[in-house]
Amino acid sequence: MMPRVLWLAIWVVCSFNTASAANIEFTATVDRVRLGRAEPLRLTLAIISDENIGHMPAPEISLKDFYVEGPSVSTRMEMVNFNTSFTRELVYVLYAKRTGKINIGPARIAVGGQQYQSKLIQVEVVRGASRQNSRNTANNSAKKEFRLEDNLFVLARSDNNRVYIGQQVTVDYDLFYRFRLHNVGFKEIPSFAGFWVKELFVAQQLESRRETLEGVNFNVAPLRRVALFPTSAGDYEAGVLAVSCDIPQQRGRRGSLLEDFFAGDPFFGRSQSVVLQSESIPIEVLPLPEQGRPQEFSGAVGRFRLDVQVQPTHVAAGDPVTLRVVIEGQGNMAAVQAPDIGGAAGVKLYDPKVEEEEQVSNGMYGGRRTFEYIMIPEQGGMMEIPPVRFAYFDPYAEQYEVLESELIFIHSEGSVEEVEAERYGLSRRDIEAVGQDIRHIKPDADALGTDTALYRSWLFWLLQAGLPIAFFALLFWQRHQQRLQGDVAYARQRRAKGEAGRRLQRADELLAVGDSAEFYAAVQAAVLEFLADRLNLAAAGLTSEACAEALDERGVEDETVVALRDLLVRCDYARFAPTGVSAANMAEARRLAGDLVERLEERI
Template sequence: MRGLAWAASVFFAVIVSGVASPLDAAAPQLTVNASVSPAVVPLNGQFTLEVELRGTNRADAEPSLPAMEDFSLYIGQSSSTSMQMINGVTTVSLTIQYRYRAIREGAFQVGAVEVEAGGQLLRTRPVTLTVSTSVAGGVGPDPSGVGAEDIFIVAEVDKTRVYENEPIEVSYRLFTRVNVSSYSLFDLAENEGFWVEEVPGLRNPPAEQRLVDGQPYTTAVVRRVVLFPTGPGTRTIEPMSVEASVRVRRQSRSLLDDFFGGGTFFGSQEPTVITSRPVEVEVLPLPVPGRPGSFTGLVGRLNVSASVDRSSVETNDAVTLRLTVEGEGNLRSLAAPVIDFPTDFEVFPPEVTESIDRSDARVRGTRTYEYVLIPRSPGEKIIPPIEMSYFDAESALYASTASQPLRLDVTGDPVIGAAGGGRAGVETLREDIRFIQIGPPNLGALEGSLTAAPGFWIVALLPLVALLGALGLRRHWDRLEGDVAYARGRRAGRVAKKRLSHARAVMSQADARAFYAEVERALRGFLADKLNVAEAGFMSQVAEAELGRRGVPTVATQEYFACLGECDRARFAPPGSSEEEKSGFFDRAAEAMTAVQEGLS
């Protein structure tokens, strides 16, 4: 069999070389065509922009694609070459398929694709794409031999009617009855209007068998998150997309396929994109009647305990109060409690630490507040119970928990001028004038004026300058503590520079995906900090509108989001970028950050 295959391959090579030789004498005519498949696609469905270049099997450069960001999301691309012999004439062609997901309903025109080949610049004709929610078939893969019923993903929620800030467990479950060799999550739902907690998962999730409409499927949970709705009303859990590599077998089209790997005995790997359907959740407002004044906004369970590091202390010495809040729910959004400290205590802002456990899709843990207290007057001091209230969704009732009161013995002398301590009066030391010299003073004129000396003005103005600087620094510190948007804006450049340094560190690696992922993190994090929005809930359209409202030039905004779009495409494109290309893109992203920074200043 091996000898027969070798002889057949030699035979066909001789035939191809004999037929193809006349083509070398006459240059083939180059043509390029573009098409979308399917031409009518459901919302969140996948479509393919296919570019076919006939007359050659390679292009001089990567084709230039039209702008499609308004109605589609880029997924990935693949290419193939083919050769046909008809009536003794051999033609070759190059086909490039670009896969997209439709994200906006309507009729759209896909502009011309520009292709450079054989020293010529070729353009395709525009094509039309229609995105409609009325298209039958739902959200499924493209026509690649794998149907929408063969592989799909479902967003499973544990409940669809919840209270505000009540946790919702969402499990994205993959169902398949075809051979899936690998998969990757590439379009994670932004889920605007939710606080998102990612549940750590396994690299190889366990699979099980289930029946769906009487058909057996292999299924596994590929992602789990816990969502906390941030406000009442109808909320939508947005779709999530998965790209799966599916092994398919195709029917052989010619004798060449059977000899060279295209027959049914071999098959091929086909990238298939599947998207979950959106899920609507009804969010109820928290009841107002019975809401205690110590309510923290948490829905779940709480337990509070407090302690001091010592029971007796001298005045003007520091003592540490540790407040531990343990419970289940959205602990990250928990605000610091209001504590009624004694009036003669100086209290510093707490240092907050937290330990969150998200295993088994239950968000629980502890949040610790450490206060530094300095008593200014002696006596027995009592720190009253610290109360925190929460809402129990199962019973639909408010509940409270409180710590035990703390006793602190303060010894020593009171600190003069301290809050709560008595201020000392003015003591009269003398009632008459004490003469130092009775005789006439011996005065004389000095040469020159004291105010003409530069040193006089330096000494005179230095305290004023120091006072103004101290006031400005204090105001800056107070604003950092009380104004989250100001604090995030101030540290945005420093955090972005640190992330860009990570991107520069991986620039020399062979796989460009890690480099573009780090640059995208820097771009998104910088803009989220500047606009004071959560990075998990970052939406490009809202951010672009906000930049325009704040007076950032349109050119700078477009360049910034162009860099974000290129990062998104490069992360899922084949890893082939050179170090020079990555270095140039790195400088381009840094310049885009600088332009936006100057526009926001």
């Protein structure tokens, strides 16, 4: 009898588990299957169950072909004929990175030890709008069709597409638009693999000018300008820059007086979010010619000038002489190396101290590098230093150039031994023997006494106890320093909070002077750099979506992730649309940033 009861109990439990698993449904849906490249796509992942599941992990889904916003989470309960169902929805807003057919999913989620999977969804992304307005009937057939991509786009332009290694390529990213925009923010920062990059300009807010392109007038807002210096030969490209913005929706018919009044208002009027993406720019990089390459060439490319100065030229032996070599011009100053200074007999030469000054003139990056050498004559006479030579490649003339100074002459008097003797007032005959024995110091008899045994002193035992503690403390400190030097991730994590504090102090200074654009840029940089350091990620191109995904993987609660995303969105909005930003708003953003740093310090 007992075995039957036992088997019956096992069967009931298994049946209950099977029923529970069968009562969960996981679906993925989109609001359209054909869309324009700049149009948003709403993806909804829904978990439906007949009982409240409570907390569950985020679904796993690959969205690499989209820019992602969200998800926004909602939960609802329904009761029909005494049957209760609970639905939890995660809504993502997606913007396609490319045209063509793109697969979404399948999405996967684990609930109660069971794996659930949605169906695969395929959407088609086309250039322009997915469909024309159905109201554009024959009455408007004579009018030119309105195409969004013809009136709003990001254009990437370069001044040269075929350059030599080390030659500057200037790339401009500009936003072209013909109607009012709101909430403009960077969505993707371009990558420049194969280049040394110098930022020349990054927009903090939209400042537009008028420009005519192919006979059409546009408002043009510069977004970013970079100077690229290729490091090796080959075919490369300047990456894609993407921005998001809100545009007013076109009204199909005239509405009420109240609707017309608020139609152009960014807070009350209807708007549509779009993501705009530039095209990449192919760049061909040529190797530097081998023919005619001088021995002194060390990699400098551009146009430069050489100035050499020596001070003083008349010295006593052993006194220092300063040789200043200044190289200035247009080009990548990081590639300008210290010239090889030819030595002379009797002159000691020390490694140079290097000073660098950057400057941008007419869009060309350059500057000045100063190499300061110290030379010590060790003997008397006239000493001749060979001319200083500096070689570089001129990409515009397509040939090597060699700059050369004049001969350097230094007149030294005396010798090092004589100068040292005169300096201290000594000569050979000044040294006389005054005795041939050692006279010991005799202390006063009153100072003599009986000493207590050292081992009976409390100081002795304190030192005995302190030595092991000091040893282990020193060992711990040494290992800590070694790990800081060898483990980049550990070093970034340890220093993250201190660096964030310094950046937020800079934000406090900007808050005091009321510079809202710079303040919000500083707050955003402080939070993003802190996250990049704590998570050991590259700060460049780190978006709010990437931050949220990384924090979700580490189990950070939704409340903190939402607060982070809200702060970053607030900073973007205030930087690019600063109208109405008050001191109270800035102070609140500063407080939120400080709180986020403290909370994330404890959780990651």
